[in-house]
Amino acid sequence: MNDNTVYIIESNSAGNGVSAILNAKEKGYQTHFLTNMPSKYENMVPNPMKISDKVTMIDTMDTIQLLRFFEDKNPAAIMTFDDFHIIPTSIVSNAMGITAPPVKGLINVRFKDKTREKTKGIGYPTRFVGINTDSLPLSSPIGYPCVVKPIDESGSVGVKLCFDDKDFIEAAQKIEQFYSNVTGYKYIKRLLVEEYIEGEEYSAEICWDIEENKWKVIGFTKKIVSDPPYFIETGHVYPYTFDPEILSNIEEVLIKWLEAVELSKCFAHIEFKIIENQPALIEINPRPAGGYINKLVGLVSKSDLTKHYLDLALRKPLNVECNTEQLLASIKFILPPKTGELINVEESEVPRWITDYELASKSKNIRSITSGDDRLGYVISVGTSAKELLSRNQLFIDSLHFIYRNESEKCGTSKI
Numbered sequence: 001m002n003d004n005t006v007y008i009i010e011s012n013s014a015g016n017g018v019s020a021i022l023n024a025k026e027k028g029y030q031t032h033f034l035t036n037m038p039s040k041y042e043n044m045v046p047n048p049m050k051i052s053d054k055v056t057m058i059d060t061m062d063t064i065q066l067l068r069f070f071e072d073k074n075p076a077a078i079m080t081f082d083d084f085h086i087i088p089t090s091i092v093s094n095a096m097g098i099t100a101p102p103v104k105g106l107i108n109v110r111f112k113d114k115t116r117e118k119t120k121g122i123g124y125p126t127r128f129v130g131i132n133t134d135s136l137p138l139s140s141p142i143g144y145p146c147v148v149k150p151i152d153e154s155g156s157v158g159v160k161l162c163f164d165d166k167d168f169i170e171a172a173q174k175i176e177q178f179y180s181n182v183t184g185y186k187y188i189k190r191l192l193v194e195e196y197i198e199g200e201e202y203s204a205e206i207c208w209d210i211e212e213n214k215w216k217v218i219g220f221t222k223k224i225v226s227d228p229p230y231f232i233e234t235g236h237v238y239p240y241t242f243d244p245e246i247l248s249n250i251e252e253v254l255i256k257w258l259e260a261v262e263l264s265k266c267f268a269h270i271e272f273k274i275i276e277n278q279p280a281l282i283e284i285n286p287r288p289a290g291g292y293i294n295k296l297v298g299l300v301s302k303s304d305l306t307k308h309y310l311d312l313a314l315r316k317p318l319n320v321e322c323n324t325e326q327l328l329a330s331i332k333f334i335l336p337p338k339t340g341e342l343i344n345v346e347e348s349e350v351p352r353w354i355t356d357y358e359l360a361s362k363s364k365n366i367r368s369i370t371s372g373d374d375r376l377g378y379v380i381s382v383g384t385s386a387k388e389l390l391s392r393n394q395l396f397i398d399s400l401h402f403i404y405r406n407e408s409e410k411c412g413t414s415k416i
Contacts, residue, residue, distance in 0.1 A: 016081040077313035105263035124280035128194040155372040211317035296329035330389035356380040
């Protein structure tokens with residue numbers, strides 16, 4: 001008999017952990033939040049530490065400490081939504097005998113060079129080479145243009161498009177200097193060089209059905225990405241509908257990718273492009289989508305990605321209801337127009353057509369605009385035309401005025 005408690009290990013910035021806590025409470029479960037980063041949640045509304053029934057401070061990256069913590073517990077479920085805590089959480093869950101993905105599969109998708117090796121020959125054949133950062137070449141081993149990225153980061157951190165040797169050396173040396181991130185995770189000294197694939201980017205939101213013992217596609221998202229050389233996700237539109245003649249092939253390839261990396265019993269957020277009617281893999285994430293995609297899903301359907309993930313963790317069947325209203329939801333992220341010390345953002349009146357709007361920070365020392373970590377907020381709206389939604393979201397963002405220290409003039413928003 002379990003202790004009727006759902007344990008949540010950390011949360012992502014999009015609040016998926018908060019959503020899981022609220023869903024668990026609605027189902028009648030107690031909630032227990034584990035963290036070693038309380039400052040991360042100070043400005044999060046609601047704060048997962050304040051809405052959870054119990055909170056424990058613990059080194060959530062230390063698998064041994066987690067195993068000791070759970071030694072005398074009998075969890076109903078253990079969940080995480082943070083990329084770097086997925087493997088420790090799975091190790092503990094497997095040790096406790098509760099639903100969790102196989103660690104081997106998680107290793108295969110945590111490290112992007114392993115993902116490439118395991119999925120080789122499925123879908124579009126993207127060329128790639130893995131390189132140790134202690135013996136960096138002075139030129140790309142696959143020619144140009146190419147994409148250079150760390151094998152074990154997320155959120156586009158360290159990802160850069162390179163057109164020549166100068167770009168390549170700069171990108172590779174930046175990754176060489178990576179040591180650890182805010183979670184305490186220490187990077188592997190290795191990077192991935194891969195073929196640059198032009199075209200629109202998409203993601204698939206897929207969940208394991210514990211009852212039918214197989215993967216099921218919930219929906220697709222169209223991703224809006226900044227111009228090269230950096231690949232910042234600047235917006236999303238959900239749902240996206242592919243032409244019927246290529247949809248079945250896309251879904252078949254997605255499932256084959258998941259089988260090739262030996263992943264199961266979890267959620268999967270797969271990012272990809274389409275080239276020559278074939279899916280070209282970008283990466284596989286063994287968790288529900290970040291980037292507030294779950295919020296978009298909830299606005300236009302009866303689905304809830306974190307609820308589906310919670311049901312899986314609790315060994316309940318996957319219940320997905322189709323979207324029948326033909327509505328679309330779109331998010332556009334607010335990025336600073338330039339680097340420097342931002343001291344204020346003057347806001348305009350929020351139009352009625354905006355469904356949700358958040359400006360999390362009006363003052364920040366902007367050191368770079370190269371990844372999702374540099375976002376300041378977002379705008380969400382709902383309608384029937386993706387083009388119109390993206391346009392009017394951007395129109396509102398353009399009305400914001402960014403004020404930097406030692407500048408007398410106001411600066412308009414970035415068009416990234």
